[in-house]
Amino acid sequence: MSTKERKVALMGFRSVGKSSLTIQFVDNQFVDSYDPTIENTFQKTIRINGQDYSLELKDTAGQDEYSILPQSYFMNIDGYVLVYSVNSFKSFEVVKIIYEKLLDMKGSINRVPVVLVGNKSDLTLEREVQYEDGKKLASAWNVPFLETSAKENQVYKSVSEIFSMIMLAILRAEGSDQKKGGCVLS
Numbered sequence: 001m002s003t004k005e006r007k008v009a010l011m012g013f014r015s016v017g018k019s020s021l022t023i024q025f026v027d028n029q030f031v032d033s034y035d036p037t038i039e040n041t042f043q044k045t046i047r048i049n050g051q052d053y054s055l056e057l058k059d060t061a062g063q064d065e066y067s068i069l070p071q072s073y074f075m076n077i078d079g080y081v082l083v084y085s086v087n088s089f090k091s092f093e094v095v096k097i098i099y100e101k102l103l104d105m106k107g108s109i110n111r112v113p114v115v116l117v118g119n120k121s122d123l124t125l126e127r128e129v130q131y132e133d134g135k136k137l138a139s140a141w142n143v144p145f146l147e148t149s150a151k152e153n154q155v156y157k158s159v160s161e162i163f164s165m166i167m168l169a170i171l172r173a174e175g176s177d178q179k180k181g182g183c184v185l186s
């Protein structure tokens, strides 16, 4: 069976764990040291409903509220994983600003697949953003939400769910596009 390719970008404030989530998903390991990312691309094959998809993951340089997002973050990207860390209220504020910027660039974000992720859920004593806050924001955006820990993934086991969720969101968006296309043609 042929493998189809989809591209996903991980975005969020510095040090929220974008690289750690990607490496946990692709290599099943956690690296404790912090090495700021410039930009990295990873690949992993993921099976959804019996079909293999080659997922290209763009691990972006951390953004802040003032970042001007490069054009390459908008071109040829099928879906976005927006990450904050639950121990940083600032990162939660930044993820909202990034979403607004995506909205500006993409026009109708309703059709841009997004998954919201609250990472570092193992840091229970340092928590600044409650589960309900993330859930509420995702509901307002009408996107899937989950909390993860790239560090304690053997306990929480939710990292791979991020990527299944974004793939499903991408396929759903494509499905509704196809239906719309059918209407235009008929």
Ligand SMILES: Nc1nc2c(ncn2[C@@H]2O[C@H](COP(=O)(O)OP(=O)(O)OP(=O)(O)O)[C@@H](O)[C@H]2O)c(=O)[nH]1
Binding pocket: 012, 013, 014, 015, 016, 017, 018, 019, 020, 021, 031, 032, 033, 034, 035, 036, 037, 038, 060, 061, 062, 063, 119, 120, 121, 122, 123, 148, 149, 150, 151, 152
């Ligand atoms: N406790 C805990 N630490 C984490 C978790 N995920 C990442 N870290 C740590 O947080 C720091 C930053 O992680 P990165 O994955 O480099 O973060 P990033 O978002 O890619 O950072 P930038 O490249 O600056 O954007 C590292 O020291 C990681 O080990 C987690 O789930 N729990």
